[in-house]
Amino acid sequence: ETGVTQSPTHLIKTRGQQVTLRCSSQSGHNTVSWYQQALGQGPQFIFQYYREEENGRGNFPPRFSGLQFPNYSSELNVNALELDDSALYLCASSSRAGGLVTDTQYFGPGTRLTVL
């Protein structure tokens, strides 16, 4: 167990809907990264949050957005869902101090999103 939690565990939505996924980081960690993992593929980096700001972003469209809260927990929001958004969404927490990233990332259990 990493101490990173995610909710919900599973979610079914229809095309065009919006979804919010939640993540609580491991104690002592202040950075949250989100990944999308399609079946049979490695996780793909969506974005990273540090000090409540987006700190880096992968090749995902603007309909993927996020938030980080003062307690370092985070949300991933996806608007206008498409069938290809069906995937396992993973949250990972890590720590950063003094501008240096301790970049070892620990993953939560994931949220399985199915878009019909």
Added chain:
Amino acid sequence: QKEVEQNSGPLSVPEGAIASLNCTYSDRGSQSFFWYRQYSGKSPELIMSIYSNGDKEDGRFTAQLNKASQYVSLLIRDSQPSDSATYLCAVVSGGGADGLTFGKGTHLIIQP
């Protein structure tokens, strides 16, 4: 574009033997390297991290890094059926704000 390449397998190894998993990466600026294990339907679990050229050992696992050849490997000694999983190689470049770049993973099967 940063890429991480792994042989997707499946790689079949007899119980008790050494399993050898390999990974190459394209970005010479990469600084941190990780191996994760992922069981079917579960999330990735960190096994090893390595930052410097050479070998790093942790129990039955040894990670090897060769930055000149842009090559990372993971050796699993005395392989057990519980080691059967997908092994993901991940790389971080620069300050880490680009996140982890993963390979597609190697499916390892340990045959009893």
